[in-house]
Amino acid sequence: MDDRLHYGSPAKVFHWLVVALLAIQFPIGWFMPDVHSGPPGRAMTLHISFGLIILALILLRLVWRITHPVAPESSLPPWQRVSSEAVHWLLYGLVLATTFTGWLFASFRGWSISYFNLVPLPMLATKNTDAIHRIDGWHQIAEWALLIAIGIHVAAALVHIFIYRDRIMQRMLPGRR
Numbered sequence: 775m776d777d778r779l780h781y782g783s784p785a786k787v788f789h790w791l792v793v794a795l796l797a798i799q800f801p802i803g804w805f806m807p808d809v810h811s812g813p814p815g816r817a818m819t820l821h822i823s824f825g826l827i828i829l830a831l832i833l834l835r836l837v838w839r840i841t842h843p844v845a846p847e848s849s850l851p852p853w854q855r856v857s858s859e860a861v862h863w864l865l866y867g868l869v870l871a872t873t874f875t876g877w878l879f880a881s882f883r884g885w886s887i888s889y890f891n892l893v894p895l896p897m898l899a900t901k902n903t904d905a906i907h908r909i910d911g912w913h914q915i916a917e918w919a920l921l922i923a924i925g926i927h928v929a930a931a932l933v934h935i936f937i938y939r940d941r942i943m944q945r946m947l948p949g950r951r
């Protein structure tokens with residue numbers, strides 16, 4: 775397959791932008807007031823708006839990833855190549871699952887949601903109280919699964935930096951290897 779050997783600047787910019795936005799998004803989610811009872815306030819609107827930027831970026835990034843594949847580092851043993859690729863795909867999937875379940879939850883609540891109070895956003899479904907109970911907790915499950923996958927991914931990066939002392943981390947840092 776005609777894979778590239780290095781991540782290019784677009785892949786690196788997408789990677790670190792999503793990292794930065796997730797670092798803001800998780801605390802907003804945890805610290806915003808309980809939203810079960812009312813229409814979305816300022817914190818919720820911020821949460822939804824950041825979530826949608828993350829969704830747009832991850833979709834663009836996925837298209838970029840599929841059209842610009844990068845070969846795993848050739849010095850890695852096969853089990854590390856397979857497991858790192860698996861965790862990468864899991865990360866894409868879990869970011870999508872987290873944004874989608876959040877949007878679905880807001881839709882079933884019948885909220886009118888907007889992008890930073892500027893652009894109204896379409897609902898994914900009509901208001902449905904039974905469905906809210908059915909999907910209650912899905913967003914939390916997705917967000918915690920995402921956090922665990924990120925933990926594994928970051929732990930692997932740290933092992934490469936401090937134990938294997940190879941150049942895996944450099945693949946995702948600015949500049950050439």
Ligand code: HEM
Pocket residue numbers: 796799800801802803804809821822825826828829869872873874875876877878879880910911913914917
């Ligand atoms: C990757 C992006 C996202 C992350 C990491 C994230 C994370 C979180 C977190 C940490 C909470 C607090 C819930 C808890 O106590 O554990 C939360 C709640 C919530 N989020 Fe998100 N979220 C994301 C995207 C979205 C999007 C796109 C929407 C809507 C369009 C959304 C809607 C909601 C709603 C409605 C709640 C409150 C519902 C509940 O407590 O079950 N989220 N989110």
Ligand code: HEM
Pocket residue numbers: 789792793796839844846847862863865866869924927928931942943944945946
């Ligand atoms: C400080 C935290 C992070 C560090 C140090 C880090 C480090 C890295 C490194 C070194 C690579 C390249 C691995 C290789 O192929 O050789 C990589 C790839 C990747 N990272 Fe991270 N990462 C971090 C956070 C995240 C987060 C939060 C996400 C969540 C979406 C993420 C998603 C990905 C994905 C999907 C790839 C594969 C890129 C591709 O081939 O499409 N990373 N990361």
